[in-house]
Amino acid sequence: MSFLSPIWLIVLLFIPLYLWSARRRRWHSNGWLLVAVAMLTLALACPVISQKPITVEQAGSDVILAVDLSYSMRGTDISPSRLEAAKKLLRSVVRSNPRERFGVIGFTTSAIVLSPLTKDTELLEHLFEGLDESQIITKGTHVMSALELARKMSHATQPLVILLTDGGDEASYTKEASFIREKGLAVSVVMLASSEGSTLPTPEGGSLKDDNGHIVVSARNDAIEEIIHEGRMIEGADIGAVRSLIEESRHEDFAGSSSVMRYQELFYFPLVMALVAFIAAFTSIGKKLSRALIPLAALIGLSAEGGVLDFGYLYLAKSNYEEGNYERSAQLYGSLASPYARYNQASALYKAGKYQEALALYRSLRSDDPAFKANIFYNIGNCHIRLQAFAEAREAFLKSLTLRYTKAADQNLRAIEGVKEQQTLSVRKEKKDQFAQEENKPTGESKPSKAGGGSNMQTDMASGGGGDEGKKAQSDPRLSMSQGKAKLSSRQYELINQRSVHETKPW
Template identity: 60%
Template sequence: MSFLSPLWLFALWFIPLYLLGVRRYKWHFQGWLLLSLACLILSLGRPVVNEKPISVEEAGSDVILALDMSYSMRATDITPSRLGAAKRVLREVVESDSRDRFGVLAHTTSAIVLSPLTKDSELLKHLFSSLDESQIITKGTEVMGALELSRKMSHAQHPLVVLFTDGGDELSYEKESAYAQEHGLKVCVVMLASAQGSTLQSDEGLLKDEGGHIVVSSRNEAINQISSMSGGKVIEGADSKSVLEWIERERGEDFAGSTTVTRYKELFYIPLILGMIAFVLAYTTLGERVVKKIIPLLTLIGISLHAGVLDYPYQIAGEMAYSQGKYEHSAKWFGYLDSAEGKFNRAASLYKGGKYPEALAVYRSIRSDNPMFKSYVYYNMGNCYIRLNEFENARNALLKSLTLHYSHQADQNLKAIAIEQEQKSLNVRKEKKDKFSSDENKPAGEGKKTKEGGGSNMQSDIASSGAGDAGKKVQADPRFSLSQGKAALSSHQYELINQRSVHETKPW
């Protein structure tokens, strides 16, 4: 179990402080009230149980969002400004559309890529928020560069292009229209300007042209030609809903793939219900009756609480210590658990700490009726025997594991043991043969020296895993190798490396 909003759990620290004054006034009232508060805090923490991840197939279009950043976009005929309205629509579009990929570019007299195609909506929203129009001082719009860059950003046959603009300065967009039609661009023009237009502010006041006349920037209808010739659409004003509808209607399968989605089962209602019950008990005489009669009665009958609830703090502490590499502390916390899974976790922690005999003793003490769980126990026992160089015992343990449940890792470890034993046998015979040959060929009268030889340096890569009953978490060493530590590579491994034929995942 985990919490989606764990920061709320820090509020639980205030309850022990308040408990100091509970004894002074009606324990049954204060106790139930505190229990109600604790349950409410746990509910706000949103406890969940992780369910099995699922793979979701997805397909969508490449959508290029082209933002006009020219000086005229500071006009205020669209609230709060043309550029401000455009950024709001951009955020709403990427928040609402999770199927398509979005690329972002900005253009004035030239175009630049602000973000390549991505499905990361949080990244894009941060990008839109950080756009500072005060840094843009270019007074002009060149649309062709934006269209050319849009075509380069996507390899799709018909990418969608959304132009957020006030129309630019050109009297005709025939060349741009022909380019969009020829290169398969479907262009949607979001017109962010009014017909009456608006004045523009500058550092010296209202912006004026060379003749001293006040500049009024209004919409340029000529740009609509691009959308009509490319099969797109013209959208009036900052209408994110219309933009999303157009993308939905024109959506193709420019990309396809799958993504893994983690599902959660919400449990917040359990502590919420308990909190409501405790609150009712605090303000009724029933709460006092429960304290005086029902709880002692349950104690006499001998009803015990579920072990999983009582063991939860030790489980969490053990997992935290294990994840931080404090295996001795992890083994200590798991030692408080009497369940088979708790013992398994303790043995895994001892193993990671290098205490193989102690880990082996704990594995031997585990009892379970689950064949799968027993298979993992025998498998990890075999790994302990390997670390202790007791290969025959390791072989027997791995055979028991494979008998209960076949796993590729156990099979590979069993083969590695056989290779190790065979290599040792070959080295012993070779040593005897070399000694005999050397003695037979020595000159008469010369002392005979024993040829030095030794065992094999052959190393095997052993995989280890751990699992328990369905829905129960256990810790195990995910992967280890006899070649870890100070052992050197074998001569065969060096030969493979020199031949450039070493296998990356199974170098032996």
């Protein structure tokens, strides 16, 4: 059992005060009033029992966010800086559009994939937080490289591409505009610079200067409006305008499914008990019930403590999981003995980046339920992928598919087909052949918990993806998935900074 509105349980804290104020009165009246208040509080907290989740088919659009990472994005005419404003906008956009699938490109004089198309908003938020602009020294912008890479990321007919930039360096974008129309891209621009411009701070605390010793002032380049196609120009980090743009441009670029938890309402039980207790408080029925219930209450009290503690652990574990405190959630789930609690503990360890520990826990689970066992083998396969043990991952996915077919397990098996041990997966997605981003949240159970499968927990969706069909997995630098938080590798910063030496004119 769990509660949909647990905030009402705070009222129970006032019951000791009520007991103290009623200590000189007769128990049979005030005691039943106490029971009535407690039962009414429980009814308001909406107690429910989690039922078997149902699968809901969903569809959404591909949105590619291309972020200008050149040195000129350090300008402060957009507070606190152009790049910081871009990162804040990115976090808000991916958090408020759960239906879409987002891919992220970083570009300067070259472009690389920072994240393939995914619905894992938590991963994307960690990516934006971990982006260290101090390691980016490129002083130039090549928009065409970002557009070319965006077209390769998605097989959608017309994916939405949003460029977050100060306008770049070119006096004309005719070539880029022709490419956009030829390849069927819908392009919008978020202009993160002002007409007055800004100086560019240096790590030493001064301002960037050109070869002649003059202070560089970087202003917006309105020539980039030429590349806008089936989109618009958005001034500044206007989150509302970007959300509206995504909503208006929505297509069914991909399809997939997600699990939705169902609940059986129980509020009427405590409500009826509250009514009975209220009647007992003001009639002679209360005295008779009191004599009968006191021995029974003493007997029940001997076994109630464990169940109450279990509910507390489950509630705290789920709350910590939803807040992203995965290690704390794993500790709390570890205090319980049920196989579902150990499964949830393993899922929390997985999200915390502790793949070896999660793998050991998944392997220790035993069940006669084929669907549950299929989920266990699926997660074991995901752990092996994170640990780059692809042979073991293939074996686990085959076992999962033998027990129950799921699109996610099938996609993951295809994605690592032929990949050798210790080889990194390609960041480029392949059509119907990529590593699915679905990772199981804590599952529900019939005990007092809606542990992790609740409707208020976001569930990733394994779905068809974009990319170049037929390409083998390559060893291109990619987003590091073996850590608890997404951070760029030194090799990725090296690629961002290609052809950056000797460039001193970012404007």
